[in-house]
Structures are given as C-alpha cells and as structure tokens.
Amino acid sequence: MEQRTNSPYPKLDRPVLAVIGILLVVSTILFVRSDRLRDFWYYQYEFKRMVADKFGAEKAKSVPSGLQQIWVRDLRHADRCVTCHQATAWKGFESAEEPWRTHPVEPLRTHPPERYGCTSCHGGQGWAVDVSEAHGQMAHWEEPLLGSELGEAYSLVDDKTALMQMNCNVCHRYDRETAGATAINTAKSLIKEKGCHACHVINSRGGTIGPDLTYVGDKAPEQYDYSRLSGQRTAFAWHVAHFKEPRALVSDTVMPNFHLTTREAQALAMLVLSWRREEVPAEYLHGAPRTDPRTPEEARAEEDMKTGPGAWFVKTGCFVCHSITAFGVRSPAQIGPDLSIAVEDVQARFGKTIDDFLANPTGTMSVVLSRQIILSKEQKAEAVKNLRAAFAEHQKQAAHK
Amino acid sequence: MRKQGDAHGALTPPSEAPGVHPKPLWSFRPDSDRASGDAVVSNFLLHWFPAKALKASLDWNYSLWLGTVSAALLLLLVLSGMPLLFLYVPSVERAYATVKDIEYVVTFGSWIRSVHRIAAHLMVAAVALHLARVFFTGAYKNGVGQGQRREWNWVLGVGMLLATLFLSFTGYLLPWDQLAYWAVTVGTNIASSIPWIGPAIRELLLGGRVIEQPTLIRFYVLHILALPGLLGILFVYHMWRIRKDGGLARADREALLAEKAATPPAATKTYTLLGIARGTAPTIRASSLARPDASVNAVPDLTRRAAIVCLGTIAVLSILAVFIRSPLEEPANALVTPNPAKAPWYFLWLQEIVTDTTVHIGAFTINGAFLGGVILPGLLIALLTVWPWLDRSPAGVAGVWFARDRRTQNLAFILLALGVIALTLVGTFCRGPYWHFYWPWETWPEIPARI
Numbered sequence: 001m002e003q004r005t006n007s008p009y010p011k012l013d014r015p016v017l018a019v020i021g022i023l024l025v026v027s028t029i030l031f032v033r034s035d036r037l038r039d040f041w042y043y044q045y046e047f048k049r050m051v052a053d054k055f056g057a058e059k060a061k062s063v064p065s066g067l068q069q070i071w072v073r074d075l076r077h078a079d080r081c082v083t084c085h086q087a088t089a090w091k092g093f094e095s096a097e098e099p100w101r102t103h104p105v106e107p108l109r110t111h112p113p114e115r116y117g118c119t120s121c122h123g124g125q126g127w128a129v130d131v132s133e134a135h136g137q138m139a140h141w142e143e144p145l146l147g148s149e150l151g152e153a154y155s156l157v158d159d160k161t162a163l164m165q166m167n168c169n170v171c172h173r174y175d176r177e178t179a180g181a182t183a184i185n186t187a188k189s190l191i192k193e194k195g196c197h198a199c200h201v202i203n204s205r206g207g208t209i210g211p212d213l214t215y216v217g218d219k220a221p222e223q224y225d226y227s228r229l230s231g232q233r234t235a236f237a238w239h240v241a242h243f244k245e246p247r248a249l250v251s252d253t254v255m256p257n258f259h260l261t262t263r264e265a266q267a268l269a270m271l272v273l274s275w276r277r278e279e280v281p282a283e284y285l286h287g288a289p290r291t292d293p294r295t296p297e298e299a300r301a302e303e304d305m306k307t308g309p310g311a312w313f314v315k316t317g318c319f320v321c322h323s324i325t326a327f328g329v330r331s332p333a334q335i336g337p338d339l340s341i342a343v344e345d346v347q348a349r350f351g352k353t354i355d356d357f358l359a360n361p362t363g364t365m366s367v368v369l370s371r372q373i374i375l376s377k378e379q380k381a382e383a384v385k386n387l388r389a390a391f392a393e394h395q396k397q398a399a400h401k
Numbered sequence: 402m403r404k405q406g407d408a409h410g411a412l413t414p415p416s417e418a419p420g421v422h423p424k425p426l427w428s429f430r431p432d433s434d435r436a437s438g439d440a441v442v443s444n445f446l447l448h449w450f451p452a453k454a455l456k457a458s459l460d461w462n463y464s465l466w467l468g469t470v471s472a473a474l475l476l477l478l479v480l481s482g483m484p485l486l487f488l489y490v491p492s493v494e495r496a497y498a499t500v501k502d503i504e505y506v507v508t509f510g511s512w513i514r515s516v517h518r519i520a521a522h523l524m525v526a527a528v529a530l531h532l533a534r535v536f537f538t539g540a541y542k543n544g545v546g547q548g549q550r551r552e553w554n555w556v557l558g559v560g561m562l563l564a565t566l567f568l569s570f571t572g573y574l575l576p577w578d579q580l581a582y583w584a585v586t587v588g589t590n591i592a593s594s595i596p597w598i599g600p601a602i603r604e605l606l607l608g609g610r611v612i613e614q615p616t617l618i619r620f621y622v623l624h625i626l627a628l629p630g631l632l633g634i635l636f637v638y639h640m641w642r643i644r645k646d647g648g649l650a651r652a653d654r655e656a657l658l659a660e661k662a663a664t665p666p667a668a669t670k671t672y673t674l675l676g677i678a679r680g681t682a683p684t685i686r687a688s689s690l691a692r693p694d695a696s697v698n699a700v701p702d703l704t705r706r707a708a709i710v711c712l713g714t715i716a717v718l719s720i721l722a723v724f725i726r727s728p729l730e731e732p733a734n735a736l737v738t739p740n741p742a743k744a745p746w747y748f749l750w751l752q753e754i755v756t757d758t759t760v761h762i763g764a765f766t767i768n769g770a771f772l773g774g775v776i777l778p779g780l781l782i783a784l785l786t787v788w789p790w791l792d793r794s795p796a797g798v799a800g801v802w803f804a805r806d807r808r809t810q811n812l813a814f815i816l817l818a819l820g821v822i823a824l825t826l827v828g829t830f831c832r833g834p835y836w837h838f839y840w841p842w843e844t845w846p847e848i849p850a851r852i
C-alpha cells in the first residue's frame with residue numbers, strides 16, 4: 001500500500017465538520033419546530049378544556065384536533081377557519097369569546113356551511129391557518145375579514161358588522177331586497193330613487209354619460225386617484241368620500257352631489273364594491289331566472305289552463321297525459337285520449353259507464369289511479385261531474401260548428 | 402508491463418497507454434483480472450476525485466469552493482423539488498391554490514418551498530461568482546498537460562450559467578401569482594423586441610399571444626424536465642473535463658514550478674473516464690503529483706472538505722429557509738399591473754438598462770428593450786464565451802489570482818461586474834412605483850388596499 005502523506009488538514013477540518021454536523025441538527029430542530037408550532041394548538045386546547053368544563057371529559061374527547069377544513073367543491077373553497085373556530089356548530093357557547101363562540105343558527109339554516117363555507121360570507125383567507133393571515137391582515141391578500149373590527153376602523157354608522165353584506169350581494173346582486181342586508185337594501189333603493197341608471201350602465205341597462213358600473217368592484221385599488229383624499233387610502237374610503245362630494249375627489253366630474261348622509265354613502269360604497277365578476281355557480285345566484293324562456297302567449301295560455309273551466313283537471317294532474325280540448329286544456333304529453341269525449345269514449349272502449357270505470361278502472365288507468373292519482377269517493381264523484389260538463393261543452397262546441 | 406516513462410519522453414503521448422480501453426462499456430461480471438481492473442478504472446463515479454490531490458488545489462482561498470457550493474445547491478434544488486412535484490398542479494385554475502396549500506397545510510411545505518426558492522436564488526449568485534473566480538484566476542487557460550481543453554470547460558460553464566438563469570426564470574412563473582405573471586410579461590416582451598423574429602420567439606415561448614395555460618405548461622416542462630436534464634448533462638461533462646484537464650488550473654502551475662526545481666523525469670499517468678476516451682488519453686506528468694510534500698490523499702482530505710462545503714451549504718440554507726418565508730402575491734391578474742413590476746433580481750440590471758435606454762423624443766419612443774434586453778446581454782455572453790481564445794497571456798499565469806500579465810482584462814471584468822452590480826442594486830433598492838428613483842431610506846407612496 002502506498003504510504004500516506006502527512007496531511008495538515010484534519011486538525012482544523014475535523015472540528016469544522018463537527019460544527020457543521022451540529023448545525024445540521026440545529027436546523028432540523030428549527031424547521032420541525034417551526035412547522036409544528038401553530039396558533040391553533042392553543043385554541044384547540046382551550047376549547048377542549050371549555051367543553052370538558054361544560055359537558056364533561058367524555059364529550060371533550062369528541063372534539064377533533066389538528067387541521068380542520070370545510071371543502072366546498074362547487075365554490076372550490078377550502079375554509080380552514082374551523083380549525084380554530086371549533087365551537088361554530090356547538091350549542092352552549094353563544095356568549096363565549098371568539099374563536100370559541102357558537103355561530104348564530106338562523107343564517108346557517110339557509111346558508112349551510114358545507115355548501116357555502118365560511119369565507120364566501122365573512123371574507124378572510126380560508127387557506128391560511130395562522131390568525132393574522134387567515135383574517136387577511138397580510139400583504140398581497142385583498143379579502144380582509146369583514147368583521148366588526150374593520151367596521152370600527154371605517155366608523156360605520158349604526159351596524160358595525162354591515163361590511164359582510166358586500167359578500168351577501170355577490171350572490172344576491174339581482175335581488176331587489178335581501179333579508180338581513182339592510183345597508184345593501186338601502187343602497188339599492190337609493191340607486192332607484194336617485195336615478196343612477198340615467199348616467200351609468202348597471203347590469204347592462206342605463207345611460208352612457210358616466211362609466212359602466214356593472215363590475216366596478218373589480219377595479220384595482222391602485223387604479224383610483226387618492227391625491228385629494230384624506231385619511232385611509234382604500235377603494236372603500238374613496239367611494240364613501242366620492243359619494244358624499246364627487247367634485248372633491250374628481251375636479252372635472254359632472255356627477256352631482258346628492259347630499260347623501262354618511263350612512264347612505266357607506267351603504268352605496270358597499271353596494272358598488274360588491275359588484276364584482278365573481279365566478280359563482282348559477283344555482284348560487286339568488287333571484288336570477290333559471291327557467292326556460294316563455295313567450296307572453298305561452299304564459300297566458302298556461303295561466304288560462306290553471307284558472308279556466310278545466311282547472312280541476314290541471315290541479316289533479318290528469319292533464320299530464322290527457323288534453324281536455326273543450327276546456328282549452330292542452331296536455332304537454334298527450335299520451336291518453338282527449339277527456340272531452342270520455343263519457344262516450346269509455347262506453348265504446350270498455351262497455352262501462354264513466355262512473356263504473358272510475359270505480360273499477362282497468363288497464364293503464366288501474367295502475368295510474370292506484371299509484372299516482374289516488375282519488376277519494378267524493379273526488380271521483382267530482383271527476384264524473386267535471387267529465388260530464390266537459391262532454392256537454394264538447395257537444396255544444398260541435399253543434400256550433 | 403512495459404515502463405512508459407523510459408520509452409517515451411515525459412511530454413510525448415504514449416501510443417499504447419495502459420488503461421485506454423478497447424471496449425466502451427465495462428462489465429459488472431468481469432471474467433478476468435484485467436476486465437475487473439478496467440471496470441474500476443473506467444467507472445466515472447469511482448473517479449469523481451483523483452487518488453491524490455494537490456494541497457494547492459484544496460486551499461480555501463484559491464477556488465473558494467464556489468463550484469462545489471453550486472453543485473450542493475443543485476442537489477438541494479433537486480431534493481426539494483421532488484416533493485413539490487407531488488404537490489404542485491400546473492394548471493391556471495389550481496396552481497395558485499396548490500402553492501397556498503404547500504404554504505399553509507403541507508407538513509414542512511413552507512420550509513421545502515423556501516429551501517427551493519432560496520437555493521435557486523443563491524445558485525444564480527454562486528454560479529456567477531464561480532465564473533468570476535475562474536476569470537480572475539485565468540483558470541480557463543491550458544497549462545502544461547496534454548489534451549487539455551480548459552477553454553471548452555469554460556464554454557460549458559457559460560452554458561451552465563445560462564441554464565441556471567433559465568431554470569430560475571421558468572420556476573418564477575409556476576406559482577401563477579402577480580409576481581410570476583408580470584415578471585414573465587416583462588421577460589417575454591423583451592424577447593419580442595428582436596427585429597423580425599421577436600414576436601415569433603415570444604409566441605413560441607408563450608404558446609400563444611397571451612400568458613395562459615399553454616405558457617404555464619411550457620414553463621413547467623422546461624423547469625422540471627428539459628432544463629434540469631440539460632444542466633445535468635452539462636454538469637457531468639464539466640466534472641469529467643476537470644479530470645481530463647488534470648485538475649484545477651493551479652495543478653499545472655505547481656507542475657511548472659516543480660520543473661524549475663529540476664525534478665528528475667518521472668512516470669507519466671494517463672486517465673480515462675467512463676472508458677470513453679479513445680486513442681491518446683490526456684497525460685498528466687506525475688512528477689508534481691508524486692511529490693509527497695505537495696499532495697495529500699483525496700480520501701479523506703479532499704472528501705472531508707467537499708463534505709464540509711456541501712453539508713455546510715445545506716445547513717445554512719436549511720436555517721435560512723426557516724426564517725425567510727417565500728412570498729406569494731395576489732393571483733395572476735392580466736388587468737392589474739403591480740407597480741413597480743420588477744423582473745427577478747438577476748435580470749434587474751437588464752431591466753434598468755432597458756428603461757434607461759428607452760428615450761422619448763416628442764411623440765416618438767425609442768424602446769430600449771432590444772438594446773438593453775437583447776443586444777447587450779447577447780454581446781456580453783458572446784464575449785464571455787470566446788474570451789479564452791482572446792486571452793493571449795502566457796500559460797504560466799493560469800491558476801493565479803489577479804496575475805500581473807492579465808491586469809487589463811481583470812480590470813475590465815471588474816469594471817463591467819461593478820456596473821452590473823450597481824445597476825442591480827439601483828433596480829432592487831432604488832426603484833419605486835412608475836420606476837421612479839427613491840433612495841432606500843425614502844418611503845414609497847403607500848400602496849392602497851381594496852377595503
């Protein structure tokens with residue numbers, strides 16, 4: 001074997017390598033620690049304790065721990081708010097401090113969390129699990145938590161929690177009035193009252209003197225001119241000031257001063273900022289028509305069917321298969337024979353009177369009358385009466401011709 | 402076995418050198434002693450390091466170990482990129498959300514992403530510094546060894562710098578946030594300023610005329626497949642050439658000095674790696690390497706130092722990644738331009754030149770993008786590439802920091818580098834909204850929020 005040379009290196013290099021080994025261990029501890037140390041452990045620990053105090057240790061065991069989320073597939077929201085706000089669905093913590101407070105039950109009845117998540121109404125950042133970031137108080141996140149703290153900051157007149165109504169109006173923008181959204185409702189009536197449509201296009205209707213406001217809520221905060229605005233420099237503050245005195249912010253504007261109160265200006269600012277191009281599935285859009293379009297004639301014919309002499313057949317459901325031409329009732333399916341001539345027709349087909357046939361139906365009608373349209377004795381008598389009336393009408397019309 | 406040194410002079414290549422293998426591949430099941438010897442000798446992975454290393458090449462203050470640092474960072478990038486591959490979805494609808502998930506709910510996700518991002522930035526810096534070191538020491542110059550092609554290894558190095566820059570740039574787009582979208586907008590608009598073919602190049606890069614899904618998938622495939630593959634191949638070739646060229650340039654200088662000391666002619670060694678070399682193999686005169694006072698065994702002295710550098714890089718980066726979180730801006734929005742829209746820091750000197758050479762004369766605007774974004778960097782890269790052939794200094798200065806014979810070119814390089822650094826600093830710290838100049842201690846106008 002070759003002779004090893006005398007190396008001068010080990011004396012210094014070995015301790016250096018040892019120090020780096022220690023550094024590696026330290027770095028491992030650091031990154032594991034930073035990953036494990038999360039605010040939510042404390043909130044979950046406290047909530048478990050509160051449940052144990054109130055309902056006993058057994059119940060406390062059912063409180064989940066670790067990351068929790070509500071995944072709303074339709075909206076592609078993963079809201080992890082429930083990691084800390086664990087009490088939302090629990091009874092008995094109505095007066096507890098946040099984040100351990102029970103969510104008011106009433107709004108959840110119409111807006112179940114599994115269909116809406118949390119952030120669609122409350123704002124904030126559902127992805128995040130650290131307090132300030134989840135509440136949207138960070139750079140590069142433009143959806144802050146729309147809570148009373150923010151309302152205080154804007155000194156909202158009366159209801160400090162009203163900012164949340166901006167998010168209501170994402171789905172409810174085509175409603176004339178939305179229950180509970182008082183500020184938005186006020187603003188909507190102001191829009192009508194002051195005639196905003198005269199100058200502005202809103203939802204594809206209106207004049208062209210002012211800019212189109214349909215999606216004005218999407219205008220980036222950087223795109224406003226704040227040079228003449230004092231105080232908070234946000235799009236919301238700009239709109240409030242602009243509604244109160246348009247000329248103060250835009251010197252050459254032709255928009256008149258409507259002498260709005262602060263409350264009205266704030267409500268209008270909320271409304272216009274809610275007009276955004278949000279991608280909401282159609283079934284979430286309240287008030288938007290989602291039926292097949294009908295011509296006025298079709299609508300009138302349908303109305304006549306429902307209120308005319310044939311109304312009983314429509315109400316009972318006979319018209320699904322049978323037309324009653326004598327009464328102007330037209331079946332959408334027309335599977336069965338016209339009931340105008342049933343009195344004659346039944347006799348010809350089955351050799352029975354209409355009364356006998358309804359009492360002891362045969363063939364298809366025996367199935368229908370035993371499963372789909374079940375009639376009592378009185379109802380059957382009414383049916384016979386109506387059928388006779390229809391036949392009489394038919395004969396009258398035939399004689400006329 | 403015939404003694405090589407006797408039959409041929411120390412400088413003439415041996416016609417039949419031992420170890421020059423007739424077969425291109427070795428066998429894992431050798432059937433003779435010769436074949437088993439070949440299997441060991443011709444395996445590159447077993448010859449990453451030589452058996453003995455010159456003490457001078459191991460010095461901290463000669464190479465600064467910047468190449469090893471770069472390699473360690475590349476290793477970290479590959480390792481941290483693997484888990485990200487499982488987590489990230491390259492789709493415009495989902496990319497941003499998956500990065501948010503990596504940040505907030507994936508175990509160690511935020512740290513892994515920071516390791517990847519910081520390593521990418523530092524690798525650009527380390528590779529650039531490595532290039533500067535090689536330039537200042539004239540290490541692209543051939544010395545006394547035979548079959549040396551150090552100038553080509555320099556060209557490979559320039560190629561690797563470009564690959565590193567493009568890797569970093571393609572990675573920039575993937576989070577699909579405002580930073581990504583607008584950095585890529587700036588970058589590809591510069592490409593489109595080339596006369597005649599510019600718009601076509603932009604369209605090729607973007608996979609269309611706007612930054613959309615085709616752009617994202619292009620940048621993604623370039624980032625995870627094409628560019629790492631290219632860099633990997635260049636890297637292996639780079640390392641192989643170092644051995645073929647007889648080690649660091651400093652080794653040749655040691656040999657020259659030894660020659661002056663009139664050591665008797667000694668045995669010649671030839672090397673072949675991966676068994677690829679045919680015919681004449683590079684010959685390194687063993688005289689200097691054989692001197693017991695000038696060299697040490699590679700194991701453990703060289704490997705220990707390599708371990709110090711690699712593990713040290715990993716440890717420092719790992720700690721940095723705990724404290725420096727990676728930013729993620731608003732989701733990409735083609736309608737809102739962040740103000741100022743800045744390119745990544747290593748391109749900021751170019752963006753600075755682009756804006757400084759954009760001249761408004763009356764209603765006319767002469768766009769600086771072509772000059773600052775294409776001509777100037779193109780010229781610099783071309784000059785860098787051919788520099789070893791322009792450098793006429795004597796062979797003896799290879800491996801010497803700031804050699805007197807290379808004073809002018811070192812000075813020119815320093816001035817250019819200082820210019821680039823100054824422009825980068827101005828671009829990074831002194832440019833605010835509308836690219837207006839602000840001193841670092843001046844506050845920018847407040848960025849407004851929505852609500």
